[in-house]
Amino acid sequence: MIYTVTFNPSVDYVMHPSTLDMGYTNRSTSEEVYAGGNGINVSTILTELDIDNVAMGILGGFTGEFVLQTLQSQGINTNFVFLDKGNTRINVKLNGIIMTIINGMGPNIPISKVDELFRRIDRIQEGSTLVLTGSIPSCLPEDMYDIMMSRFENRGIRFVVDAPGNLLMNALAAHPFFIKPNNHEVGRIFGANPETPEEVLPYAHKLHEQGAQNVLVSCGGYGAALVDAEGNEHTTKVPPCRLVNATGAGDSMVAGFLAALDRGMSYGEALNFASACGSATAASNGLANRSTIERFYAALNHLLADEKNKVGQEVVEVVETLDENDEDDQES
Numbered sequence: 001m002i003y004t005v006t007f008n009p010s011v012d013y014v015m016h017p018s019t020l021d022m023g024y025t026n027r028s029t030s031e032e033v034y035a036g037g038n039g040i041n042v043s044t045i046l047t048e049l050d051i052d053n054v055a056m057g058i059l060g061g062f063t064g065e066f067v068l069q070t071l072q073s074q075g076i077n078t079n080f081v082f083l084d085k086g087n088t089r090i091n092v093k094l095n096g097i098i099m100t101i102i103n104g105m106g107p108n109i110p111i112s113k114v115d116e117l118f119r120r121i122d123r124i125q126e127g128s129t130l131v132l133t134g135s136i137p138s139c140l141p142e143d144m145y146d147i148m149m150s151r152f153e154n155r156g157i158r159f160v161v162d163a164p165g166n167l168l169m170n171a172l173a174a175h176p177f178f179i180k181p182n183n184h185e186v187g188r189i190f191g192a193n194p195e196t197p198e199e200v201l202p203y204a205h206k207l208h209e210q211g212a213q214n215v216l217v218s219c220g221g222y223g224a225a226l227v228d229a230e231g232n233e234h235t236t237k238v239p240p241c242r243l244v245n246a247t248g249a250g251d252s253m254v255a256g257f258l259a260a261l262d263r264g265m266s267y268g269e270a271l272n273f274a275s276a277c278g279s280a281t282a283a284s285n286g287l288a289n290r291s292t293i294e295r296f297y298a299a300l301n302h303l304l305a306d307e308k309n310k311v312g313q314e315v316v317e318v319v320e321t322l323d324e325n326d327e328d329d330q331e332s
């Protein structure tokens with residue numbers, strides 16, 4: 001069973017302003033509201049792919065109720081601790097000419113609620129996977145993931161960590177099963193500026209040597225690279241597509257990689273499937289649905305096969321058809 005943990009979930013409020021002038025009233029042409037937060041996004045995609053999982057974390061107030069109800073209406077298994085006071089944050093995504101994001105700080109979380117969450121995690125079985133992903137609210141210790149991995153080590157639990165900077169680096173000593181930084185995060189860690197999958201590979205090897213088993217580095221529209229648990233390297237691409245909203249694209253990759261391994265795919269195939277999940281979300285309003293993921297996976301396999309065979313045109317046609325089908329999906 002896979003368990004995701006989200007310490008600071010959110011209501012993701014996406015607005016589509018045609019202007020964004022500071023100091024003036026700007027108006028949005030449409031809005032969407034989603035249950036968000038990294039672990040919650042991972043659980044949403046896992047559920048979409050029929051992989052058993054439970055979303056855990058801490059919720060509060062009317063916004064917390066919205067998140068819980070949304071997840072339950074999507075058939076996602078939940079196990080959240082509820083705060084006595086304070087509201088789950090609202091993260092505003094201004095999807096205009098350039099995406100501008102304002103993420104809330106989130107409520108104050110008393111340590112008693114963290115203890116309650118830990119007691120629930122204590123009950124998970126040997127062989128489970130625990131996904132620790134996203135930022136930690138400033139009211140909690142910065143080394144929270146470290147604390148958790150120490151508490152739950154020697155219990156036969158696989159850890160997945162997708163977190164920025166020190167949160168990630170501190171976690172390496174506990175040999176997480178899988179980490180997924182993006183190319184910018186890797187660049188900040190090593191004082192470099194890698195952009196492409198080929199450029200991130202040397203840094204992925206370093207993170208592998210420092211303790212992480214599988215290191216998947218996403219590179220936005222360039223694709224992604226993987227140094228797997230055996231130290232073998234793989235790279236992948238994304239099918240050409242129109243970027244709609246990349247919020248949750250990284251989380252979709254985390255879910256896709258775990259789902260693929262669960263289905264018995266090889267590491268290389270799992271990387272391709274993860275990339276299809278990420279790009280399917282980047283090309284969707286909200287997180288991708290299953291049929292979009294499957295079409296993107298087929299398109300990516302076409303692209304990779306075509307590259308091998310040096311044919312090219314067919315891929316463009318497949319993806320153009322995908323774009324049209326996706327628009328149909330979203331309207332229905």
Ligand SMILES: Nc1ncnc2c1ncn2[C@@H]1O[C@H](COP(=O)(O)OP(=O)(O)OP(=O)(O)O)[C@@H](O)[C@H]1O
Nearest residue numbers: 182218219220221246248249250251275278279282
């Ligand atoms: N412009 C794009 N076109 C196609 N696919 C994209 C694009 N941007 C992101 N993706 C897909 O999403 C994956 C993750 O993107 P990215 O490297 O930006 O991760 P991230 O920063 O962790 O994402 P986020 O924090 O937005 O969830 C990429 O590897 C790719 O599959």
Ligand SMILES: O=P(O)(O)OC[C@@]1(O)O[C@H](CO)[C@@H](O)[C@@H]1O
Nearest residue numbers: 010036037038091103134135248
């Ligand atoms: O403020 P954080 O915790 O760093 O990021 C939160 C967030 O931006 O990440 C998710 C996408 O990955 C969104 O659903 C959510 O709003």
